Amino acid sequence: MSTQTPNxxxxxxxxxxxxxxxxxxxxxxxxxxxxxxxxxLSAYLLKIDDEAxxxxxxxxxxxxxxxxxxxxxxxxxxxxxERLNSESFFAWLRRRVERQERIAPxxxxxxxxxxxxxxxxxxxxxx
Numbered sequence: 001m002s003t004q005t006p007n008x009x010x011x012x013x014x015x016x017x018x019x020x021x022x023x024x025x026x027x028x029x030x031x032x033x034x035x036x037x038x039x040x041l042s043a044y045l046l047k048i049d050d051e052a053x054x055x056x057x058x059x060x061x062x063x064x065x066x067x068x069x070x071x072x073x074x075x076x077x078x079x080x081x082e083r084l085n086s087e088s089f090f091a092w093l094r095r096r097v098e099r100q101e102r103i104a105p106x107x108x109x110x111x112x113x114x115x116x117x118x119x120x121x122x123x124x125x126x127x
Contacts, residue, residue, distance in 0.1 A: 016034040016084075018032055019031055019073075022072070023069060035084045036058070036085050036088070044085065054078065055077050057081075058078075059081075
């Protein structure tokens with residue numbers, strides 16, 4: 001049995017969800033938070049410790065845009081972006097680490113082993 005809601009299915013089909021935001025100047029808007037294409041998952045990996053950069057990547061906005069949001073809106077966009085992208089990102093990351101280990105065994109070291117042992121092996125939405 002699938003745990004996906006009809007809204008989740010629609011977001012998957014569209015490739016984004018809409019999040020209402022408020023800017024620091026009081027203006028309100030709705031932004032599209034996208035599911036990243038596979039080509040951009042490596043860019044997301046580089047933004048793992050850069051939440052503002054991740055928010056900008058999720059919304060296709062330029063550097064500095066995230067700083068214009070209220071903290072509440074920033075956190076809502078970040079949470080939604082992570083929700084939409086975590087399943088595909090971790091599947092990609094697992095493939096990346098496994099590929100590196102096939103090409104050059106041992107190069108990921110203990111960190112790679114720990115990473116592989118903690119990454120989800122299947123979709124949490126699987127039937």
